[in-house]
Amino acid sequence: MSKSLAIIFNKAPYGNQSGRELLDIALMAAAFDMEISALFIGDGVYQLLTNQQPDILHMKNHSSTYKALELYGIETVLVSSEDLEQRRLSESRLMPVSSLSNHKQINKTIAESDFVFML
Amino acid sequence: MKTLYILNNPQLFEQCTLAMGTQDALLLIEDAVVLSEQQSSDENHFVLEEDLIARGLNSGSSWNKKNYNEFVALTLEYNKSVSWL
Numbered sequence: 001m002s003k004s005l006a007i008i009f010n011k012a013p014y015g016n017q018s019g020r021e022l023l024d025i026a027l028m029a030a031a032f033d034m035e036i037s038a039l040f041i042g043d044g045v046y047q048l049l050t051n052q053q054p055d056i057l058h059m060k061n062h063s064s065t066y067k068a069l070e071l072y073g074i075e076t077v078l079v080s081s082e083d084l085e086q087r088r089l090s091e092s093r094l095m096p097v098s099s100l101s102n103h104k105q106i107n108k109t110i111a112e113s114d115f116v117f118m119l
Numbered sequence: 120m121k122t123l124y125i126l127n128n129p130q131l132f133e134q135c136t137l138a139m140g141t142q143d144a145l146l147l148i149e150d151a152v153v154l155s156e157q158q159s160s161d162e163n164h165f166v167l168e169e170d171l172i173a174r175g176l177n178s179g180s181s182w183n184k185k186n187y188n189e190f191v192a193l194t195l196e197y198n199k200s201v202s203w204l
Contacts, residue, residue: 010134018204042134103137111120111140116201 004035006113009044013063014054018119019047020062025117027065030072037076037109038069040098045083048094066097078106123197126151128204132158135203146185146193155180165193 007026013019022038030036040048052063069077078101084091091100110116121142126135127149139145144163147154148170155166160182168184171177177184185193194200 010131041138107138107140110138110201111122111143113199115199116122118202118204 002033002035003114004037004112005029006037006039006110006116008110008116008118009038009040009047010042010118012043012046013052014057014059019044020060020065022117022119023062023065023069026074027068027072030074036072036074037078037113038074038098039106039109040077040079041083041103041106042080043087045079045087045089045094048079048098049089050093050095063095066095069097076109078109080106120198121196123194123200125200125202126154127202129154131203138203144193144197146190147182148190152176152180155182 007022009019009022011018026036026038047063048066049063052061054061077098079094079098081100081102122140124135124139124143124145126132126145126147129151132151132154136145144165147166152166152170152174153176155171156176156179162183164182165185166180166182167190168177168186171180171184
C-alpha cells in the first residue's frame with residue numbers, strides 16, 4: 001500500500017527557494033507513486049498567483065511548473081480560503097491548479113498523511 | 120493518527136497550533152522555547168529543557184519540560200512528527 005506524503009507550502013515565492021524545492025520534491029515523490037497532497041497555507045498561497053515575473057530579479061519562474069502537479073497525478077492540491085481572504089486575494093488571481101479548501105479539510109489531510117514535509 | 124509538532128520558529132506558533140488536532144502535541148525547541156514564557160500551556164505542550172537552560176529561561180516556564188532523552192521517547196509516542204518550518 002503506497003505511503004501518503006503531505007507537502008505544505010507556507011512561504012511566499014522568491015524570497016527563498018522553499019516553494020521551488022518543495023515542488024521538485026512533490027514531482028519526484030509522485031514519480032515513486034507515493035500519494036501526494038500539496039497544501040497551500042499562510043503566505044504559501046502567493047505561490048499560486050498568476051503572472052509572476054521573477055526574471056526581473058534574474059530568477060527562474062517556477063510557478064509555471066505548478067501545472068505539472070496534475071500531469072504527475074497529484075490530485076489533492078488544496079489552497080486555504082481563510083488565508084486567501086486574510087490576504088484579500090480572490091481565487092481568480094490564482095493559477096487554475098488548486099481547489100479551494102479550508103483549514104479543517106487541510107488539517108485533516110495533514111493528520112491522515114503518513115509523512116508531512118515542509119521547507 | 121497522533122502527530123508530534125516540533126517548532127523552532129517563534130513566528131510560526133499561531134500557524135502551527137492552527138494545524139494541530141486535539142490529540143496532537145507540540146514541542147518547542149531552539150529559539151521557539153521563548154514562547155514558553157509568553158504562551159499559556161496545556162498538557163500536550165512541551166518545551167526542550169536544554170534550550171531553555173542555554174537561554175537562561177529555565178525557572179519561569181510553566182510548560183512541561185523535556186530533556187533530549189525524553190524528547191526521543193516523546194517521538195515514539197506519536198505516529199509521526201512534523202518539523203514546522
